[in-house]
């Protein structure tokens with residue numbers, strides 16, 4: 081079984097005075113966690129144990145019972161009257177911090193030895209244990225009760241004693257079919273929120289290689305991400321490379337316009353102020369807006385991609401690896417805008433990955449070389465042009481493509497998406513008889529006729545309806561470029577990684 085996890089954030093409705101109790105509970109939690117961190121520092125051998133065994137070992141070292149009357153360290157001396165569930169949550173927080181600290185330290189030592197072995201100077205400072213403890217409190221079962229949709233009762237420390245306090249919860253409800261784990265209470269500004277990790281178990285999808293090689297009904301959703309108006313062009317391909325549906329997720333132009341305006345305001349403010357205080361965020365409100373804009377867009381686009389893949393019965397989503405960012409020249413707002421558009425693509429891939437995982441879909445990536453330069457039908461070099469222009473030379477970024485060799489005409493993003501999908505199929509293709517060679521023989525005239533129609537409409541609609549796809553757009557995996565560039569076949573992430 082595979083597991084998907086995410087966190088649902090809900091608002092705790094509380095009167096202002098309760099804020100202090102939350103803060104007191106958190107301070108106590110961190111006091112206890114820090115104490116246990118020090119105990120672990122004194123007994124580092126504990127880190128070799130499993131979490132469960134380490135927990136018992138630490139309790140034995142610190143907690144007085146009838147059978148354990150004289151432990152070497154006493155939690156009571158640091159904080160009395162700690163409920164067992166609270167103590168265990170703090171121990172686990174301390175264990176997590178200690179494990180991460182020691183792993184960092186170990187890596188630092190290895191780097192130092194390596195430098196010494198090479199006779200190089202090593203100036204890097206060693207990692208330090210956490211100086212400030214400001215972790216959010218995890219409420220294990222026993223620290224909460226009567227947890228239902230819309231309400232919860234939490235056990236809080238008011239500075240003198242423990243109290244049960246009833247809260248109303250507002251905001252998103254927990255998704256159905258997911259299992260809730262121990263919630264955390266997290267401060268955001270002046271309010272306190274309940275963060276609930278939720279988990280879903282589902283059957284592990286078959287490995288990508290298996291699916292491609294043994295499932296003749298496999299459908300995959302190939303996605304070309306862009307920084308122009310079409311943020312994502314999605315095409316559904318069958319296992320034989322036939323494109324059966326496409327959908328364009330637009331909105332890039334609007335996003336760029338809004339973001340450029342905000343970045344322009346940042347630049348203007350900066351030029352007025354002159355000096356920016358070091359280490360201080362300038363124009364905080366504007367940056368917050370810009371971040372929210374990108375975040376929102378990444379969620380919207382990734383959600384559309386996954387929805388489209390599901391609606392079309394695709395089991396695999398494939399992207400291309402994103403190339404290095406090459407900043408354009410121009411004003412600050414233009415350069416910064418382009419950079420953020422570039423980042424956005426990475427974020428769309430990340431979000432699609434986790435959204436797809438929840439649905440049991442696989443996500444993979446392929447080598448981006450030539451996906452937009454070559455014809456998806458015959459593998460020859462394309463000419464790119466804009467509507468109303470004569471197709472001739474290659475005009476980078478133009479929306480339409482034409483193949484001088486086979487006469488294919490169509491939308492550039494769609495062509496690139498098909499190429500991306502075909503690269504994935506080519507990667508796992510075992511020596512199969514060539515499929516769809518008939519596409520090559522189709523008379524040129526016919527191809528051009530249909531293609532003009534497709535080019536015209538593809539630009540406007542392309543909203544996910546499965547239209548009849550002209551033959552010329554069907555892939556020629558046997559011919560041209562997929563077969564002639566075996567290097568691509570092995571590029572990309574291993575699928576084990578894609579499963580994560």
Ligand SMILES: [Zn+2]
Nearest residue numbers: 455458483486
């Ligand atoms: Zn062609």
